[in-house]
Amino acid sequence: MVIFVRFKIIKAILFTIIFLVIFLLGIYIWNQLQSTSTTFIDDNTKELLTKEVQEIFHARNKAILDEKPDVLDGLYDKTVRNGIWAYEHEIKKMKYLHNWSEKQSVDFTEIDSQVVIRSIKNKGEGYILNILASTVYEYIYLDQPETKNTFRIGTYHSLDLMPKDDSLVITKEWYTDPFADSLHLDEIKSQEIKNIILSGKSKDLSSLNERRIKAVEYADKFCGAASLPEFEFQYNPKYRNYNSQGGDCTNFASQVMHAGGFKKNSTWNYSNGAGSKAWVNAQAFKNYMLYSGRASLIVSGSYDKVLNSSYKLLPGDIIAYEKKGKIAHISIVTGIDSKGYTLVNSHNSDRYKVPWDLGWNDKGIKFWLIHAHF
Template sequence: MILAQKAIFATDVIPFEIELETSEEEILEENTESPEPSTSSPKLSEEELMTKFFDILSGIILNRNEYVLNHDIESLEKLYDTDIKVSRYAFEHESIKADYLANWAQKQGITFSDIDSFIKMRKVRDRENGLFGMTCNINTTYTYHYNNEPEVSTSFSLGTSHYIHLQQKGEDYVIVKEWYTDPFSDSLELKGKEPQELTDFIVSQNAPDFTPSETLKKGLEYAHTYCGIGAGEHMFKYNSKSYMDCNPLGGDCANFASQIMFESGAFKKNGTWNYDGDGTATWVNAQKLTYYLMNSGRGGRIAHGSYEKVYKSAFNLRPGDIVAYEKKGRITHVSTVTALDNKGYPLVTCHNTDRLVVPYDLGWSNSNITFHLIDVYY
């Protein structure tokens, strides 16, 4: 059985870096309300700015994580200047996300016990009058336990790339702008309380007695190493020596799922599913990969439908299987199951947004999401 225990995570992992181009930064500058001038500090060197704002931003993110963890929306708001429109939007987004995490935890029958982030600064720019712009990567690790089994903790990680403006206010700094690709963006349609029957079913489960084959082990190790937030020398790195990064072309999720299958040694390339400098459509496209698996004899559908229709069947998923996510009639994302928690709940690993052993439905809770659960025949 593969469990995602807290001990398997290094505390200093960071995600795949995506540095914003100058033109994108300029676009993000548009329509930003200018803050009131404040007393500027003496000019610092680039290295001094990086050091200074690593500490400042780390403190802000540390506090934000604590406020989200404790659902302290009043304190969360104080990290922003809500008189500025884009800052208010950033706060409202984080507030909704905090509500979502609280709702998801209630549905799941779990309690989040810790949220911890590691920051990799990319660039800091002094924009005058106490305003500083910066790009950075943040790896955030969430730890939870089931309320009826508090002695067992499970951790998962999310990697995000951020563009942030901090404005000095007296001795402190507040967030006046923040842009990032949010892994919870398909979850911010808040629902009412889920039926108690759903929660009762989840917490009553036990992890299956499962031992992966040697080929599957290779695939899972590859997934955890090259997911974009792997540990050690693989921090914020994809396997760019062997495979292209399809993010600039629309997304790298299917490319990575195909890599996991191939690198396990269980699946050979063929004329339909192939990578040789670039990938066939069935290799790099989420929808085409999903239907290829079901039509080629390499996989079969366990279930599909809304979360309420598939959540019981999802306990039949095992590491190596795939979850595909459909929106508006099109499969737009795939993730690979690479672990199970202590209830047997499937945990997925994928690219864009980079996820490492994350509960498969976390971030995919809107009513327009259809899940396809695929048994991959290792």
């Protein structure tokens, strides 16, 4: 009898907890619906918003290029916490890009974004926008001012805009920043590094075998928001996008290797809408490629230790980025710039022919340069 009574008490308590959870969840959902509603946005409004956002990105890129924090300041509502954070993040990015350009002995000459609004929601008098931004960076080496180099970075933004003084300002922004792991670049500056980079020379890549060419063609076509506009900024729809599950960089690298002729097997495989661990996990992919004999290690270590060897990389080769003892990212070599500096493609953040260390200059990063046996 005592046991039965206790069971009834426990049952009553559980029902009470469930009721409270449902009640509180209902209040939360109601508040969300009140503060953010999805309404029909006509084509004219969407066109005007696209133009407004394009102008915001243009002004921000120009401010970053010219190192003008005061111009950046005017694009944000700094009376709200999220507006302050968004502004401060762009200031850090501005400093990083100019620190990197000094290390690299280059000048950025242009930064220009093409924005695509993917969804719009009303938020009070303002908007929440989901945006794809494909940004072209142009740079020249200081001793080659006549030769322009370009790369593209693709980012996906959740952007809150509110009206202020007859314009829209940013009150909140979130996106996966490709430069987030580069807060200590000043610690690797040296004249020796500059000398190595400036002494580099472009080289003839016309003798690449067909498998490497096919791998690079695939990597160029399906690098998402960073790809050329004619490819419509898409991932390959035949594969699952793992960005919401920790990142898609290794899944993309595996696709590139497969496009270059590497056959799937029981360990390294993608089937029925899912990839094996060696297919989608960065650490497992690196280990598989090396231990299977499909690739060999050129060198691993800090940036200054591997810089010279990076010039041995060929399109189709692999760079793995180690952070805190584990491989955190995989990219695929897809070309070289006018100084023979290695360029890479990847997912999250999406990159198209980007200098291989850009965004990975924290002193704790270890690089694995891997030669693929095509």
